[in-house]
Amino acid sequence: MISSLFFLKFNIKRLLGWLFAALLLGALSAFAYTPAPREALRYVREEMPELFLLLGVRGDSNLPAFVLGYLFGALLPLMVSLYAIRANRNLLSRPMEDGRMAMLIASGHRRAAILLTHVAALFLGLVLILLTVFIGQLAAALVFSLNMDLLSFLRMHTGFLCVSLLVAAACLLIALLSADDVQMKRRCRALAFFMLLFLLLSRLMGRWQYVRFLSIWSLFDGRSLAFGSGGFEPALMALIAAVLCVAFSLFVFNRREL
Amino acid sequence: MIRCENLTREFFGDGVFDISLQVKEGEALGLLGPAGAGKSLLLRILSGQLAAQEGRAAIFGLDCWAKRHVIFKKAVYAPAAPALEPGLTGDEYLKFYAQYHGLFNPQKARDLSEQMDVSLTGLCQKMTIEQRKKLSLLAALSMDAEVFLLDEPMNGLSVMAKNALMDALVAIRGRGGAILMTSHVLEEVRRTCSHVAIIRQGRLVVTQPVESLSHTRQKVYHITFTSPQEAADFASEWESGVELIGTRALVAIPASPGPLLRTLARYDVVDLIGGREEAEEGFLRFYGDEFV
Numbered sequence: 001m002i003s004s005l006f007f008l009k010f011n012i013k014r015l016l017g018w019l020f021a022a023l024l025l026g027a028l029s030a031f032a033y034t035p036a037p038r039e040a041l042r043y044v045r046e047e048m049p050e051l052f053l054l055l056g057v058r059g060d061s062n063l064p065a066f067v068l069g070y071l072f073g074a075l076l077p078l079m080v081s082l083y084a085i086r087a088n089r090n091l092l093s094r095p096m097e098d099g100r101m102a103m104l105i106a107s108g109h110r111r112a113a114i115l116l117t118h119v120a121a122l123f124l125g126l127v128l129i130l131l132t133v134f135i136g137q138l139a140a141a142l143v144f145s146l147n148m149d150l151l152s153f154l155r156m157h158t159g160f161l162c163v164s165l166l167v168a169a170a171c172l173l174i175a176l177l178s179a180d181d182v183q184m185k186r187r188c189r190a191l192a193f194f195m196l197l198f199l200l201l202s203r204l205m206g207r208w209q210y211v212r213f214l215s216i217w218s219l220f221d222g223r224s225l226a227f228g229s230g231g232f233e234p235a236l237m238a239l240i241a242a243v244l245c246v247a248f249s250l251f252v253f254n255r256r257e258l
Numbered sequence: 259m260i261r262c263e264n265l266t267r268e269f270f271g272d273g274v275f276d277i278s279l280q281v282k283e284g285e286a287l288g289l290l291g292p293a294g295a296g297k298s299l300l301l302r303i304l305s306g307q308l309a310a311q312e313g314r315a316a317i318f319g320l321d322c323w324a325k326r327h328v329i330f331k332k333a334v335y336a337p338a339a340p341a342l343e344p345g346l347t348g349d350e351y352l353k354f355y356a357q358y359h360g361l362f363n364p365q366k367a368r369d370l371s372e373q374m375d376v377s378l379t380g381l382c383q384k385m386t387i388e389q390r391k392k393l394s395l396l397a398a399l400s401m402d403a404e405v406f407l408l409d410e411p412m413n414g415l416s417v418m419a420k421n422a423l424m425d426a427l428v429a430i431r432g433r434g435g436a437i438l439m440t441s442h443v444l445e446e447v448r449r450t451c452s453h454v455a456i457i458r459q460g461r462l463v464v465t466q467p468v469e470s471l472s473h474t475r476q477k478v479y480h481i482t483f484t485s486p487q488e489a490a491d492f493a494s495e496w497e498s499g500v501e502l503i504g505t506r507a508l509v510a511i512p513a514s515p516g517p518l519l520r521t522l523a524r525y526d527v528v529d530l531i532g533g534r535e536e537a538e539e540g541f542l543r544f545y546g547d548e549f550v
Contacts, residue, residue, distance in 0.1 A: 004357035008343060028421055099341030106305045108331035258307040 002109055002117045009091055010121040015128065018083055022129045026136020027080065033063050034144050041049040041070075056198045064152045064226040067137065072160060072222050074200065076133065077167075080126065081192035084168040085185065087125055091118045092175040093184040102258045115253045119172065119246055124170055130161050139140040159235035163220040166238040167195070167246035170216070176252045259283055259405050259436040260304065264313035267303055272288075274300050274460045276313070281453070283404075286427060286437035288447030288468070291457035297440035298338055300457070301409045304438065305335040317405055332361070333405035338413060340394030344383035346431050348393050351382055355397040367400035373422035388414055399426050406430060408439040412446045424450050479518065480505045482529035 032041060038060060045052045056073025060066040095101040104114055134157050141148035171188045178184035195215045202212035212218035219238040223232030260281040267273050274296040281287045289297045302308045303315050306326025315322040317329045342351055356362035371378060376392045377385065391414050398406065406427075412420050427437055427450045441447050447454050448468055455465040472484065482505055483489040489507050493500040496518070501508040505528075511518060515532065522530070 002358065004354055008346075008354055009359075011345070095341075099339060100343065102302075102305070102307050102337065103335075103341050104358075105307065105326065106330050106333075106335035108327055109358075110327045157544055257309060258302075 001120055001130055002113055005114065005117045006121060010124060011090075014090070015125050017131050017216050018079075018125070019132045021079065022132040023136040025071065025075060026133035026138075027140040028136075029067050029075075029133075030036055030063070030137045030140035030146060030148070031072060031144060031147075033060070033146055034065045037231070038066070043172060054203055056200075056203055063146055063148055064156065065223075067153075068222045068224070068226055071133075072156065072220070074196065076160065077196055077199065077217050078192075080164040080167055081196065083126065083129060084122075084164075084171040085188040085192060087122050087168070088171045088175045088188065089181060089185065091122055092172065093178065093181040096175075096258060097181045105258065111252050115250055116246075119169075119249075122168055122172065123165060127161065130164065133157070133207070152226045152228070155228070155231070156222055159222065159225040160220050160232055162235040162239040162242070163217060166216055166242040166245065167192075169242040169249070173245050173249045173252070176249050176256060201239065202204070259318060260287075260407075260438050261316045261319075262300070262304075262313065263316075265300070265303065265310050265315050265348070266312035267299065267306070267308060267310050270310055272296060272299070272460060274457075277457075277460075277462055278313075279455055279462065279465055281436045281438050283434045284431050284470065285438055286431050286439065286451040286454060287453045287455055287465075288441065288451035289438065289455050289457055290442060290444060290447055291440075292442060296460040297457055298409050299460075301335070301337075301407050301438070304407055306330070331403075332403055333363070333407065334359075334361075334398045334401045334403040335407040336394055336398035336409065336411060338410035340390045342382040342385075342390055342394060344381070345499065346382055347380060347490045348378035348382065348385070348389075351393060352400075356400075359401060361401040361403055363400055363402050366402075367396060370396050370399055370426060374419045375416075387417070388416065391415060392419055393542055395423060399423075399430070404435055406435060406437045406439075408437065410440055410442075412441060412443065418543045420446070442528055477515065479509045479511070479515070480529075480531040481509065481522065481527060483507065484526040484528055488526055492521070496521060500543060529544070 002222035024117040032038065042060065045057060052069075053184065057069030060069070060135065095104070105111060123257070134153065137153065138150075140146070155158070170191060174187045174191065175184045178187055192204035195217055198211045199217040201208050202210075202215065202218060216238070221234050225235070260279075262277050262279050265277040266275050272294060277296075277300060279287065289300065291297050299308070303310055304322050306322050306329070309323040317333055320329050322329060343354065346354065352362075352367060356364070356367075370376070374392050374396060376396045377389050378393075380389075382390065382393070386433060395408075395411055398408070408427075411423060412428075415423065424446070427439070431452065437451070439447075439451070440529065444454075451468055453465065455469050456463040481489075481492070484493065484505070486502075486505050489505050490504055492507055493502050496507075496509060509518060
């Protein structure tokens with residue numbers, strides 16, 4: 001890793017907006033479990049059961065189940081997808097288009113080192129976002145005196161992080177395989193849209209359940225992770241797939257002409 | 259230090275074809291040619307951004323594509339359109355460049371920034387094109403490198419900055435550095451470089467020392483054919499340095515007229531006027547209006 005490049009590319013100022021949103025999302029997801037908002041949500045849920053089913057809300061008997069439905073069901077995957085696209089555009093596709101990447105390559109550093117530095121900045125941003133969500137939940141749980149099972153939340157966040165890394169790595173690979181920034185944006189948006197769509201559809205009854213095999217997000221088995229009955233295997237698969245994606249990205253980047 | 263052997267690379271219909279050249283220590287080669295002639299493409303191959311399809315491009319005897327990271331420990335590339343980090347100020351950009359490349363000479367940077375009047379305070383994204391260009395060149399020329407690849411370095415610079423840049427390039431040559439720069443202004447090359455190469459439609463037309471260029475008189479022949487078609491047929495057969503005006507063709511050649519006369523023998527020629535011109539005029543005529 002190249003430290004000077006890492007400090008240039010890991011732009012904490014640019015990340016502040018994301019971190020603020022993550023903190024808010026984490027805190028709100030825990031706050032919504034307090035009696036008054038929970039009752040209001042339950043009422044809305046009874047009015048529109050299909051919509052809430054699609055979003056992944058199954059029960060609210062305890063805080064992990066509640067957060068799994070309202071936060072990990074659709075909102076957090078959406079946020080991670082948007083971050084992965086945005087960060088990959090800023091880190092890779094725009095610099096490759098405007099010549100900044102060519103300047104970085106015309107140096108005494110290997111292409112692999114340059115790409116791995118970008119990957120480190122991308123992944124660290126993602127880790128910080130999910131950590132901030134967790135901190136937001138923890139803070140809200142402390143403020144509103146909620147019974148928060150820390151281990152359960154840590155397992156959920158770890159599993160979700162593995163799958164999120166795969167999404168970010170897939171966007172990285174797409175950025176390197178795309179001819180320009182516009183093409184990358186279109187492809188990544190299509191990937192994010194369909195992954196989320198398949199995830200939502202897989203929650204419907206009958207044959208729709210099989211659609212989950214088409215979505216990366218279904219590798220996050222939040223229920224098993226939260227209640228300690230497994231769920232690590234698919235997360236590990238996601239992590240291995242993310243590493244393979246990065247390895248293939250290195251191969252592509254090494255041969256890519258600018 | 260810089261060497262191309264029969265280098266060929268097609269690129270979206272254009273390209274460079276069968277390019278052979280070399281730049282030794284203390285030499286500077288000015289690559290002259292109109293827009294789209296392949297000058298920047300050649301520099302992109304040498305800077306390891308593009309791979310050669312045929313032939314070889316090497317710096318320090320190392321292949322420019324396979325060993326680019328080794329080459330650029332001691333070489334510098336400055337593109338025609340400066341690519342700076344938009345969120346950094348000029349000063350921050352220089353600091354990053356210095357840490358990232360490692361060959362940076364702060365004293366040289368201070369001297370050059372004064373001579374070229376480079377603004378280091380504002381954000382790169384808010385700089386004028388000239389300021390961006392000057393900052394990019396300042397970063398590149400402040401390196402203690404041995405090889406400099408400069409794409410249109412003078413383009414868009416003020417007279418003062420141009421003069422400072424030319425002095426800096428001459429100083430680099432003086433301490434044994436090798437420079438390959440592109441331009442489409444003969445005077446810039448004449449003042450800066452030891453050698454000049456003319457590239458047209460991706461092919462090297464001529465390579466010679468600058469001194470011989472200023473002493474050589476180009477021979478320009480005005481040939482009148484019976485029809486425009488006849489003139490066009492001749493132009494397509496005579497590959498380089500032809501300017502067509504209706505039934506007339508202007509051919510600039512630095513060497514003996516023998517091959518031209520042998521070629522013309524196969525055509526219906528109405529008139530042939532031969533003459534001599536100074537290098538600059540001959541050079542400009544060589545490319546007609548393609549030059550700025």
